[in-house]
Amino acid sequence: MLEVREKIDVAIVGAGHAGCEAALACARLGLETVIFTMSADNIAFMPCNPHIGGSSKGHLVREIDALGGEMGKVIDKAFLQSKMLNTSKGPAVHSLRCQADKMEYSKEMRRILEAQDHLTIKQAEVSELLYEDIADESLKHQGYERRITGVKIFSGIIYEAKAVILCTGTYLKSRCLTGEAITYSGPNGLQPSNLLSASLITAGIELRRFKTGTPARMDGNSIDYSKMEEQFGDDPVIPFSFDTDPADVQKPQVSCWLTYTNEKTHDIIRNNIDRSPIYAGVIEGVGPRYCPSIEDKVVKFPDHERHQVFVEPEGTYTNEMYIDGMSSSLPEDVQLAMYRTVPGLENCKIVKCAYAIEYDCLCPGQLHPTLELKKIRGLFSAGQFNGSSGYEEAAAQGLYAGINAAMEILGKEFLSIDRSEGYIGVLVDDLVTKENLEPYRMMTSRAEYRLLLRQDNADLRLRSKGYEVGLISQEKYDALLKKQELINSEVERLKKTKVGANASMQSFMEKNNSTPLKTATSLAELICRPEFNYDNISEIDPDRQDLPADVKEQVEITIRYEGYISRQLRQVEQFKKLEKKLIPADIDYNDVSSLRLEARQKLEKFRPTNIGQASRIGGVNPADITVLVIYLDSIKRGQANEE
Structure with missing residues (x-):
């Protein structure tokens, strides 16, 4: 057999939401990129709920868009x-959520990938990682043992690459x-990847088993919607992407439906719980705490008389309806009996059964904050392989890993987003510093500075970073600067513009059910009153400009929440001080006297890059951090004395 070798810059393993963003980022930065997928017909596929966004996840999509990613633009279409x-x-906590036409989303993302210069789609199973031992002593001191050299696919062809990004999802x-029925397949009956895990283990990568699940899909013609509560979309529609013209997303929308489980449903589940693989001990992997199966809900919340069930369309091309809130791994006969107790589903017909899916993924403690593997130079990973769940979390990691792989190849500074700058920063930091014994899901409560990290200001926070790495054009960057200038100048104008406590003003206050003025006040102070906003004070503000809606939104939020925002900014200053205290890559924690054994073990496992990161590792307490800071200061003093 002839040995065939292809030379490329980046190999992306997997074409889910992580892989698509990673591949587009690398290709758009001029690197020859190949994205490998088990099925080219299922690029950016949604095997679970066909929606994008939702609480906190919507923040991630907006941040992806601000950095130059694609998810927001595709869902807008x-x-x-x-x-x-x-x-x-x-x-x-405002978060945008869109129900997707899953096939149209996949087709649109595929069109974008196929049209992208420097990017090739290859349907093939990657069976082996290729690497060589590290000879560079400086890299060895940083903990690297090997350097990635490419991948081999099942047919035997080798792709030599400068970087590889693992985006294997649940495959x-x-x-x-x-x-009792077990199918050795990927999600939705797709082909699994059975060969790569062994190669990863041989390379020294530690793997574990995680589990997730999905509900049944029903024939929409068998559902009685008259027994459910209709759920409508917003009017007007707000686009996800900052680049989408709002006029382009105003279109007729499809309804979703709300119904509930009941005691009959719960009784059927309780009586058959021993047949659930989760409770029968058949499933090895750990499932997501915040997206439990209906069995888990019934067992763990026995006092709940009912649970919400949303019936949502899969697309305009099909009658299939997604039964959100009732994921399960129970046998099909139990599923059918269970679903038919729910109002509106009494005569339902199952098109696709609910199922649980187990898969290999990365053990914690093996990632740099860049999402590069600590032991293998040039090997990055993203998405569910990293122990997360959700399309949005995957896409965010894919973009982040793709950018950083490109930066490494191009010899440029890595992209860094910390916890005070974005939800992406929170996501990456949590994956890097925490044990995460179950699939990680983004939530607004995970963000300490969420008043600063709103979905409405993601462009103001992160678009400049997208410009710096090369994914945001000069035109878009100039528009961002203009927007920031308009916001700042309008906020200042409103603070300086005063209105007196005269008769006409008191009449205006009375008309709007507001307390009369006792003295002159600024327009900014009026906006802080709950009965007023930027628009309804227009009649007493003749000097206002005709500003874009997104600028007016930022002006109002900035004024209303100025005190809270200032307080969080002060907290960020303290956070930044700890992030700036760097820890040497080659530190030996055994040399740090008075450090507790557990702390030493955890610090050795996660190898934090700074004191702030070290303080967020489970098992490392404030006293340990104090000991570590004193030790680092003593090293600095010793180095200064030597000089």
């Missing part, structure tokens, strides 16, 4: 219904379980 969540609460040695 492929959504069936759009809704801004949590609007009764403050802007920090590594995956198996699907529905009761």
